[in-house]
Amino acid sequence: MKFNKSPLEGAYTIDLEKRGDERGFFARVFCENEFGAQGLETRFVQINNSSSAKRGTLRGMHFQLPPEGEVKVVRCIKGSLYDVIVDLRPDSPTFKQWFGAELSAENRRMMYVPRGFAHGFITLTDDAEAFYLVSAFYAPHEERGLRYNDPAIGIEWPIAPTEISEKDQNWPDLDVEFHGLERMKGLIR
Numbered sequence: 001m002k003f004n005k006s007p008l009e010g011a012y013t014i015d016l017e018k019r020g021d022e023r024g025f026f027a028r029v030f031c032e033n034e035f036g037a038q039g040l041e042t043r044f045v046q047i048n049n050s051s052s053a054k055r056g057t058l059r060g061m062h063f064q065l066p067p068e069g070e071v072k073v074v075r076c077i078k079g080s081l082y083d084v085i086v087d088l089r090p091d092s093p094t095f096k097q098w099f100g101a102e103l104s105a106e107n108r109r110m111m112y113v114p115r116g117f118a119h120g121f122i123t124l125t126d127d128a129e130a131f132y133l134v135s136a137f138y139a140p141h142e143e144r145g146l147r148y149n150d151p152a153i154g155i156e157w158p159i160a161p162t163e164i165s166e167k168d169q170n171w172p173d174l175d176v177e178f179h180g181l182e183r184m185k186g187l188i189r
Contacts (some may be wrong), residue, residue, distance in 0.1 A: 001014050001015070001016060001027075001028055001029075002014065002015040002016075002017055003034075003038050003040075003112075006099045006101075007094065007097070007099055008085060008087045008092075008094045008097055008098075008099045008117075009087065009089075009092050009093055009188060010092075010188060010189060011085055011087070011099060011111075011112060011113065011114055011117065012038070012040070012111075013101050013110065013111055013112070014073070014109065014110040014111075014112055015107075015108070015110075016028070016108050027108070029075070029110070030044075030073070030133065039189055040071075041071040041135045043135055044071075044073070044133040044134060045134065045135060045136065045137055046133070046134040046136075046137060046138070047131070047132070047133055047134070048131070048132050048134060049129065049130070049131050049132075050130045050132075051078075051127070051128070051129045052081075052123045052127075052128050052129075052163070053126065053127060054123070054126055054163050055123055055124060055125055055126050055128075055159075055162070056122065056123065056160065056161055056162030056163055057122065057123045057162070057163040058120065058122045058123075058148055058157070058161035058163065058164045058168065059120055059121055059122075059164075059168065060119060060120010060121060060145070060146075060148055060168060061084070061086060061118035061119065061120040061145055061146040061155075061168075061171065062118060062119055062120060062143070062144075062145050063088065063116070063117060063118045063119065063143075063145070063146075064136060064139055064142045064144070065142040065144060065180040065183050065184075066115070066116075066142075066180075066183045066184070066187070067142075068136050068137075068139035068142040069115035069136065069142075069184075069187065070115060070134050070135050070136035071112070071113060071114055071115055071134070071135040071136075072111075072119055072132050072133065072135075073110055073111070073112055073113070073133040074103065074111045074113065074119070074121075074130055074131075074132040075103060075108070075109075075110040075111075075130070075131050075132065076103040076104050076105055076109075076128060076129065076130055076131075077105055077129050077130070077131045078105050078128060078129035079104065079105060079123065079124070079125035079127055079128030079129065080102060080103070080104035080105070080123070080124040080125045080128060081102070081103055081104070081122065081123045081124055081125075081128050081130060082100055082101070082102055082103075082121060082122050082124055082157065082158050082159075083100060083101055083102075083103045083119075083120075083121045084098055084099070084100040084119070084120050084121060084122075084155055084157075085098065085099055085111065085117045085118065085119050086098045086118040086119075086146060086155070087116070088116055088118055088174075088179060088181060089116040089117075089184045089185065089187050089188060090181050090182075090184060090185055091185050091186065091188060092187075092188055096152065096153060096174070098153055098155050100155070100156075100157075102124065103121075103130075104124075114187070115135075115187045116184045118145070118146045120148060120168075122158070122159060124158070124159065144171075144178070144179055144180060145167070145168065145171035146171055146172075146173075146174060146179065147170075147171045147172060147173050148161070148164070148168065150173040150174055151173070
């Protein structure tokens with residue numbers, strides 16, 4: 001695997017290193033030793049799969065507060081999506097900054113999302129499917145979300161959303177108390 005630092009502190013895109021011949025190729029998607037050597041999370045307790053029927057489906061911006069904070073490793077296994085992360089750690093040099101990258105079945109790129117980041121994506125094709133590792137169990141009492149078009153963050157989505165859940169439409173703009181930003185301190189490794 002090739003770990004590419006993103007502009008946000010502690011976040012990466014990960015490209016597969018394919019070994020191939022006339023039959024096709026082989027590549028590792030996860031290796032505890034390789035992730036550990038980068039100082040990244042190596043324990044994952046859930047593997048989630050999401051499917052979106054229509055281009056323009058937006059899901060996000062989601063996260064869980066500590067102590068249930070989660071690391072995600074996201075990959076698109078069908079179609080294409082634009083994956084976005086936002087650093088919500090007040091003591092981070094990249095606090096309130098966002099980063100996005102295209103993940104597709106073709107490029108096989110993955111996004112490493114650290115604890116203390118909001119995460120979401122918009123589908124760039126019909127029938128897009130995301131597959132992701134998660135380091136913490138779902139904890140509804142610690143779930144939070146950030147409005148996808150919060151002007152204080154200024155995410156530049158490559159296309160306008162056409163499908164979005166009521167819940168995701170109604171997350172509030174960044175709010176210190178609601179979003180538990182005090183609890184996000186000390187998450188930088």
